[in-house]
Amino acid sequence: MAGLDDCGHYARKGGDSPPRGTLVTLPQHPEANQVLGEVAAELDVRGVSAVPFMPGISASASAPYTVDAFGTAVLVDSPLTGAHQHRNLALATAAAVELATHHGFPVTAGSLARGIHETRWPARMERFEAGGVTWVLDVATIPPGLGLCALACTSLPRRANPAS
Secondary structure (H helix, E strand, O other): OOOOOOOOOOOOOOOOOOOOEEEEEOOOOHHHHHHHHHHHHHHOEEEEEOHHHOOOOOOOOOOOEEEEEOOEEEEEOOOOOOOHHHHHHHHHHHHHHHHHHHHOOOOOHHHHHHHHHOOOOOOOOEEEEEOOEEEEEOOOOOHHHHHHHHHHHOOOOOOOOOOO
């Protein structure tokens, strides 16, 4: 039986043939890791961990940070807010490095940093100012998304004299 370990790698069941694809992942609940590992083995895909691209545990939910990619420090300065975006950004970074390193895509440290910084996702934790008020527009429609939205809103600055 094949399974993903806590770094997202899997044990291939096949011989020496190259994998038929790539699975970029982060640690999940142990049961989810097991299922992902079994599916990865069945599909004969290579596992790539995004863990190296996660920021430190003390990273702010909205402040820039750096990760090592392509042998250099890459600034991760995303307009997407919320600590949950750290996982999404790590997955995207791991996928970009994989595509450049193993599949010939022209991704560089500079293009990765620019792509992260220029990301636009309208209505997903979209912050804007109007009339001295910070507004957050979010289209979360499922309980986990609503929970993340509420959590991210707790980091917004409080007004000195909120309206009653």
